[in-house]
């Protein structure tokens with residue numbers, strides 16, 4: 296019960312040994328025992344109080360809880376759980392800790408009491424006079440190279456917190472921590488959100504979507520949402536910065552006599568003129584046909600490397616032509 300301090304009741308200081316507590320209790324128990332105070336109601340009440348105090352302080356675990364949480368010691372497990380959850384949320388919101396509902400000024404006992412018992416107000420949604428900003432969220436997003444090239448959109452699921460519907464976000468029901476949210480006032484909530492991914496993203500890009508993080512239920516601004524991008528590898532293109540590298544198969548005759556080939560780009564094929572006597576491995580740079588620079592209109596280049604394809608399954612006639620060629624140009 297709120298009110299008298301157990302140590303005060305036994306007339307000892309907080310840090311005393313178990314033995315001193317026992318001695319103090321024995322002394323007081325003798326003094327206020329009903330047998331020696333027959334009919335004395337105040338002595339009987341006092342006797343009950345010192346027994347209650349001794350019952351808690353003589354038990355190691357309960358004394359530890361009492362030392363930490365005072366007359367709310369019976370909720371120690373809930374407090375510890377709340378603390379554990381706060382730590383988890385702090386970690387979850389990584390770096391956003393300072394502005395997080397759960398991070399920042401979680402100081403210890405006083406703030407936990409204030410949060411859980413302060414006038415029945417929940418710790419998450421209405422705990423500070425200065426409304427705090429909702430914490431930032433991060434969501435991984437995987438896109439194809441084509442999507443990274445053109446930009447795309449995604450519907451993502453975010454785990455957020457919402458006020459607990461059982462206790463209306465207060466964390467308390469009839470002066471006890473709400474069991475539905477374990478006194479936190481918040482419950483996890485999945486929220487679906489459509490997000491735009493701009494052209495030019497690369498693996499490791501962090502796209503900030505302002506105001507789409509955890510809402511602040513205390514009247515502050517919402518946190519931001521960060522999309523952590525991974526671009527899947529592509530079968531045809533190797534990306535180096537905003538340049539794309541690709542290999543272009545060129546038939547032997549085209550390489551020798553010159554002609555035109557089709558070069559793949561993320562938005563379709565492009566015609567490339569091949570000069571006569573183009574060697575295997577020759578590189579052509581198609582300016583501005585690479586990936587867009589993120590947030591800019593400029594683009595990288597497409598680097599096309601010639602891969603001469605020798606003919607197979609020759610007909611007798613073709614073999615004869617190569618024989619003639621071979622005689623005309625002996626090695």
Ligand SMILES: [Zn+2]
Pocket residue numbers: 459460461462463464465466467473474475476477478479480481
């Ligand atoms: Zn609740």
